[in-house]
Amino acid sequence: MATTEAQEQRRLYLRASVKVLVAIGVLFLLVPFLKSIPVTPDTLPANATALPATTFAEGETRLVTLVDGSTVFVTRSGATLGRQLAETPADRLWFPSAPGLATQDWFVLQPKSAIDEPVRHLPAAGAWPGGFVADSGAAWDLAGRALKPWPGHPGQLARKEQNLLPLPWRLRDDQLVLVPAP
Numbered sequence: 249m250a251t252t253e254a255q256e257q258r259r260l261y262l263r264a265s266v267k268v269l270v271a272i273g274v275l276f277l278l279v280p281f282l283k284s285i286p287v288t289p290d291t292l293p294a295n296a297t298a299l300p301a302t303t304f305a306e307g308e309t310r311l312v313t314l315v316d317g318s319t320v321f322v323t324r325s326g327a328t329l330g331r332q333l334a335e336t337p338a339d340r341l342w343f344p345s346a347p348g349l350a351t352q353d354w355f356v357l358q359p360k361s362a363i364d365e366p367v368r369h370l371p372a373a374g375a376w377p378g379g380f381v382a383d384s385g386a387a388w389d390l391a392g393r394a395l396k397p398w399p400g401h402p403g404q405l406a407r408k409e410q411n412l413l414p415l416p417w418r419l420r421d422d423q424l425v426l427v428p429a430p
Contacts, residue, residue: 293427301424307378309369309390311359314426320415321369321380322424323355323390332377333391342394342408349411350391356417356426357392362410375400380412388412 297314299322304310306326313319323329330351338344357380359367365382372378379389381402387395392412395401416427 298423356415357412
């Protein structure tokens with residue numbers, strides 16, 4: 249009876265050894281296959297513009313020309329600007345429930361209103377905290393939220409305005425990568 253237990257034990261070891269050898273063989277077969285799969289580095293798309301993000305100060309707004317020739321306003325947010333945007337009273341905004349517009353780290357906005365009217369940056373002065381205005385009197389904050397007229401508002405347009413259109417961006421290393429809309 250002892251010989252059958254020894255034989256059974258030997259069979260278990262042989263089965264386990266065969267399974268380990270098969271697993272090793274499969275791995276050796278997979279390695280060249282996996283190495284043959286081309287892996288492209290994380291390069292910029294052809295239509296992307298990269299800006300050194302470290303050159304922007306908090307609250308600074310620049311008009312940037314993209315690779316495709318279009319322009320966008322780029323503003324770097326931060327604690328002070330984020331607090332200022334959060335403290336904007338809801339009765340000053342046409343769309344106070346616009347989700348996520350004021351909580352971004354960067355604001356990348358088209359320099360045209362919803363009716364294709366050119367928009368320009370107007371820095372802070374007096375009661376105006378800074379933002380964007382159009383010749384028609386419409387105004388937006390630095391996050392692109394449409395503002396109602398109020399004392400200190402640079403224009404007095406009482407017509408309901410749309411928020412400025414945000415554009416895609418991403419932060420990679422110390423580069424702000426802007427990808428223009430198709």
